[in-house]
Amino acid sequence: xxxxxxxxxxxxxxxxxxxxxxxxxxxxxxxxxxxxxxxxxxxxxxxxxxxxxxxxxxxxxxxxxxxxxxxxxxxxxxxxxxxxxxxxxxxxxxxxxxxxxxxxxxxxxxxxxxxxxxxxxxxxxxxxxxxxxxxxxxxxxxxxxxxxxxxxxxxxxxxxxxxxxxxxxxxxxxxxxxxxxxxxxxxxxxxxxxxxxxxxxxxxxxxxxxxxxxxxxxxxxxxxxxxxxxxxxxxxxxxxxxxxxxxxxxxxxxxxxxxxxxxxxxxxxxxxxxxxxxxxxxxxxxxxxxxxxxxxxxxxxxxxxxxxxxxxxxxxxxxx
Numbered sequence: 001x002x003x004x005x006x007x008x009x010x011x012x013x014x015x016x017x018x019x020x021x022x023x024x025x026x027x028x029x030x031x032x033x034x035x036x037x038x039x040x041x042x043x044x045x046x047x048x049x050x051x052x053x054x055x056x057x058x059x060x061x062x063x064x065x066x067x068x069x070x071x072x073x074x075x076x077x078x079x080x081x082x083x084x085x086x087x088x089x090x091x092x093x094x095x096x097x098x099x100x101x102x103x104x105x106x107x108x109x110x111x112x113x114x115x116x117x118x119x120x121x122x123x124x125x126x127x128x129x130x131x132x133x134x135x136x137x138x139x140x141x142x143x144x145x146x147x148x149x150x151x152x153x154x155x156x157x158x159x160x161x162x163x164x165x166x167x168x169x170x171x172x173x174x175x176x177x178x179x180x181x182x183x184x185x186x187x188x189x190x191x192x193x194x195x196x197x198x199x200x201x202x203x204x205x206x207x208x209x210x211x212x213x214x215x216x217x218x219x220x221x222x223x224x225x226x227x228x229x230x231x232x233x234x235x236x237x238x239x240x241x242x243x244x245x246x247x248x249x250x251x252x253x254x255x256x257x258x259x260x261x262x263x264x265x266x267x268x269x270x271x272x273x274x275x276x277x278x279x280x281x282x283x284x285x286x287x288x289x290x291x292x293x294x295x296x297x298x299x300x301x302x303x304x305x306x307x308x309x310x311x312x313x314x315x316x317x318x319x320x
Contacts, residue, residue: 034269037117038276046226049105049220050215057242100207105212113170115280122295129178148299188200
């Protein structure tokens with residue numbers, strides 16, 4: 001009888017500690033990604049968008065190599081038998097890297113014509129677009145997704161659409177980037193079951209870097225002094241946004257349900273607004289604040305069915 005009472009309490013305490021640690025890591029991840037919009041804008045004060053992406057994704061790819069080495073040492077040998085061969089890994093990395101290049105390029109170019117805060121919220125629409133695009137793959141899409149899409153659409157209208165029902169050039173590019181990021185999530189979802197996720201991330205970052213540098217050589221001036229001047233934004237984008245934040249996400253999601261993680265990481269949009277206000281002196285009208293709030297509500301609403309399911313499972317588990 002004593003065992004029956006004591007075990008659940010210890011188990012619950014252990015789970016609460018792990019959840020708290022995961023939540024802190026995910027909040028830090030969201031903050032790093034949100035403030036990255038500021039770094040991306042600052043970096044383009046010195047170099048072009050493609051050169052910036054090319055260098056930061058190269059740094060990000062290299063920064064994940066120690067994590068890949070560590071995970072390979074920890075992973076049992078027998079699990080490696082289910083992975084793709086080298087040709088499959090090459091093609092998976094190429095495809096995901098190509099989609100990432102298109103999304104990242106649209107975002108980086110679009111940032112030249114809009115604010116960091118607005119870009120953060122519009123980019124976050126991929127949370128809603130993923131399940132909607134999943135319909136094409138015969139994935140089930142519930143009512144919460146459509147409710148979330150409704151709120152997000154109204155929010156997008158309030159912050160982006162101007163007189164004459166015209167959407168700003170930068171907002172339109174960021175919206176297109178959100179679509180490619182949604183496709184990228186589905187692509188990663190497909191290949192991550194066959195390739196170690198961190199290894200796939202490093203490979204796709206390398207491809208994205210290569211494509212970006214090729215475009216930069218053709219379209220943009222490449223000056224060493226300019227690159228040196230952009231060192232801090234580049235390092236933040238590569239080591240911070242890619243290397244550190246991605247590593248924190250991988251570690252945190254071991255103890256956090258996917259929907260729980262998605263909610264916290266959607267705060268990236270909020271941190272993007274905070275970063276824009278603090279570092280770039282960006283302002284936001286009452287209309288913009290309402291629009292951003294509706295978009296955040298939409299992102300959270302789209303995850304409601306999964307949140308409820310995960311919470312119910314977690315509650316039952318704690319009662320064992």
